[in-house]
Amino acid sequence: MASPPPPPHPQLAVSAAIFRDGRILLVRRAKSPAKGLYSLPGGRVEFGETLHTALRREVDEETALQIEIAGLAGWREVVPGAGGGGHYLIMSFAARWSSGEPVLNDEHDDFRWLAPETLGDLKVTDGLLDIIEAARRVLRT
Template sequence: MPGPSDPASGPQPPRPQLAVSAAIFREGKVLLVRRARSPAKGFYSLPGGRVEFGESLHAALHREVDEETSLKIEILGLAGWREVLPQAAGSGHYIILSFAARWVDREPHLNEEHDDFQWLAPEEIGSLKLTGGLEEIVAAARKLVVG
């Protein structure tokens, strides 16, 4: 699962933070992005990040996907969630809601948070270094995409 956008950018609040991610499907393949920063540097995950105060979940997801990949998406539904607990001093506590989405327009152009992307069939992702729980979220999202 994705880590929120640059959580190492400052001290972490003493409460859980809400984040969103998108399992974006295009022609049967899902988009995975490789994190270029800690936490989870070098791991493939889903694009996403923190929900800002007063922002709806869908608005946050559209914003984060646009910022991180430049893609335009159609959100289909909630695929699952994951809780990330603090592992070390200074790391955050996150609740990540992961949505199934369909690619609509544009080609991926990554921001500085990621250094690689791949469109892969869900059965191909297991060979990559993945963030925890990613395969389960992709499987649940695939069911929402194919109906």
């Protein structure tokens, strides 16, 4: 069964750069868009949700972790390309791990806690390294 076409307007989404003991949590997408790439947990904001409520919900649904949100680290816009896809405005937040161990839902097939400077040749989503660095700055202040 083919997936439905994306809505004809931008969608608001959130993501969390979650740090624990100096390492960041990256999850690998098991589905399109960005299948096979490591990124941050997150997803769409539902109507009537605040950004922080949506972020906590998405992180809980995707990883079962509880987090402490430190602040906005940046944003990224994803526009439809040659392969189609939706138009997203992703608000990325710096966060600290509070409790739990990662339990992934079906949107992801792997996770790693990594020191940001050791990402090396890991295949990641566009703009991820900039968001991670911005999140580190937020957490230092």
